[in-house]
Amino acid sequence: xxxxxxxxxxxxxxIKVTQQNETPNRFVLAEPITRKIVANxxxxxxxxxxxxxxxxxxxxxxxxxxxxxxxxx
Numbered sequence: 174x175x176x177x178x179x180x181x182x183x184x185x186x187x188i189k190v191t192q193q194n195e196t197p198n199r200f201v202l203a204e205p206i207t208r209k210i211v212a213n214x215x216x217x218x219x220x221x222x223x224x225x226x227x228x229x230x231x232x233x234x235x236x237x238x239x240x241x242x243x244x245x246x
Contacts, residue, residue: 174235176207180243185211188236199228206232215240 175192178185188207193200202225209219216237221229 174231176236176239178236178239178243180240183244185214185240187211188239190232193231195228195231199225203228203232207236210236 174190174194177187177189177191179187188211190200190204190207195203202222206219206222206229210216210233213219216233219233221233
C-alpha cells in the first residue's frame with residue numbers, strides 16, 4: 174500500500190492512498206481511516222473498522238510508516 178502524505182510545519186495536512194492491493198469492498202470501508210488520522214494528527218487511538226479489520230490495520234500501518242519517513246525527509 175502506498176500513500177501520498179502532506180506534512181507542513183509538523184502537521185499532517187492530507188493523506189491520499191496512491192496504490193493498494195486490498196479487497197475493494199474492504200478498502201472502501203477502511204479508506205476513511207485516513208481522514209481520521211489527519212483529524213487526530215496521528216494513528217494513536219485510531220481503531221480498525223468492523224468488517225474490514227485487516228484492511229484497516231494495513232492502512233494504519235502503511236500510514237504510520239509513511240509518516241515516519243516524511244518526518245525524516
